[in-house]
Amino acid sequence: SQIMSRGLPKQKPIEGVKQVIVVASGKGGVGKSTTAVNLALALAANDSSKAVGLLDVDVYGPSIPKMMNLKGNPELSQSNLMRPLLNYGIACMSMGFLVEETAPLVWRGLMVMSAIEKLLRQVDWGQLDYLVVDMPPGTGDVQLSVSQNIPISGAVIVSTPQDIALMDAHKGAEMFRKVHVPVLGLVQNMSVFQCPKCKHKTHIFGADGARRLARTLDLDILGDIPLHLNIREASDTGQPIVFSQPESDEILLWCQDFEFQ
Ligand code: ADP
Numbered sequence: 001s002q003i004m005s006r007g008l009p010k011q012k013p014i015e016g017v018k019q020v021i022v023v024a025s026g027k028g029g030v031g032k033s034t035t036a037v038n039l040a041l042a043l044a045a046n047d048s049s050k051a052v053g054l055l056d057v058d059v060y061g062p063s064i065p066k067m068m069n070l071k072g073n074p075e076l077s078q079s080n081l082m083r084p085l086l087n088y089g090i091a092c093m094s095m096g097f098l099v100e101e102t103a104p105l106v107w108r109g110l111m112v113m114s115a116i117e118k119l120l121r122q123v124d125w126g127q128l129d130y131l132v133v134d135m136p137p138g139t140g141d142v143q144l145s146v147s148q149n150i151p152i153s154g155a156v157i158v159s160t161p162q163d164i165a166l167m168d169a170h171k172g173a174e175m176f177r178k179v180h181v182p183v184l185g186l187v188q189n190m191s192v193f194q195c196p197k198c199k200h201k202t203h204i205f206g207a208d209g210a211r212r213l214a215r216t217l218d219l220d221i222l223g224d225i226p227l228h229l230n231i232r233e234a235s236d237t238g239q240p241i242v243f244s245q246p247e248s249d250e251i252l253l254w255c256q257d258f259e260f261q
Contacts, residue, residue: 011151014120017053017128019153022146022181026168028137031189031225032158033063034235036134039156040090041242043130050129053084056094057146058136059115065096069238073097074123081124088243093123116142120150138168139175147179154184156222161191161209169210173217185220186210190227 014020023039025032036054044052056064065071068090074082074097084091095115125131133152136142146152155176159169169186176183188210194201204227214221225231230248234241241248 016125017131020131022133022155024135025137025158026172027165030160035158037067037240038242040132053091053128053131056134059095062094062096064094077124152181154182158187159210161206166209166213185222186214188224193227
């Protein structure tokens with residue numbers, strides 16, 4: 001009610017969904033979708049009584065279909081809502097299910113917004129404990145619109161330790177604070193590469209950038225993920241690492257519990 005009195009648009013919950021967690025990044029290619037997918041799988045694996053969904057609103061570059069090994073057209077329910085597709089126990093919805101994989105997404109802003117509206121309001125999720133939302137990179141209209149239209153329990157911001165990624169991650173954190181979305185913390189991805197032969201460690205994108213940013217913004221580091229061949233291969237084959245290699249060290253972060261108010 002405080003938020004409404006400040007004149008922000010009215011937030012309407014997504015029907016059947018208890019908590020929404022958005023995964024965001026400043027720049028593209030830093031591992032935001034990889035984090036969203038593995039976070040969803042980890043939330044479900046941690047507590048089998050929890051129902052988890054994954055919503056891909058990265059409308060210009062939807063990667064959830066490939067990462068979750070899903071394709072096809074969602075069926076419509078009796079009330080004309082789209083039914084999510086299911087894999088590894090996660091209910092998924094993505095722009096990628098609604099358009100051809102190779103179709104160019106050179107849409108005008110208006111079409112993107114109506115697509116977002118569909119993805120937010122016309123999906124039959126059933127009952128979900130968590131809906132993990134894969135945002136587009138950056139701080140544009142889509143991110144603002146999602147943040148203002150649905151109640152969000154928290155945002156996870158993903159960045160590499162590289163300065164240019166961190167600058168944009170900083171902007172992302174500021175945006176969420178402005179629209180009163182609690183930032184749960186930062187995920188530092190691709191922080192170190194260990195040569196599988198000689199075991200030497202290289203900090204390809206820098207070492208501690210996200211940790212420094214976390215201190216500046218008074219945020220927690222939720223985890224630190226190495227650049228690892230298994231993670232990339234797991235994504236590309238549609239068998240995310242939390243599902244296919246749940247014991248591997250690379251995924252410690254994604255398996256930890258997230259606490260919400
Ligand atoms: P974003 O959503 O930020 O654009 P993605 O999650 O799609 O980024 O990741 C970009 C690419 O990098 C993908 O091919 C993904 O498999 C790969 N990738 C992401 N994180 C890692 C990692 N820690 N180690 C190896 N490859 C990674």
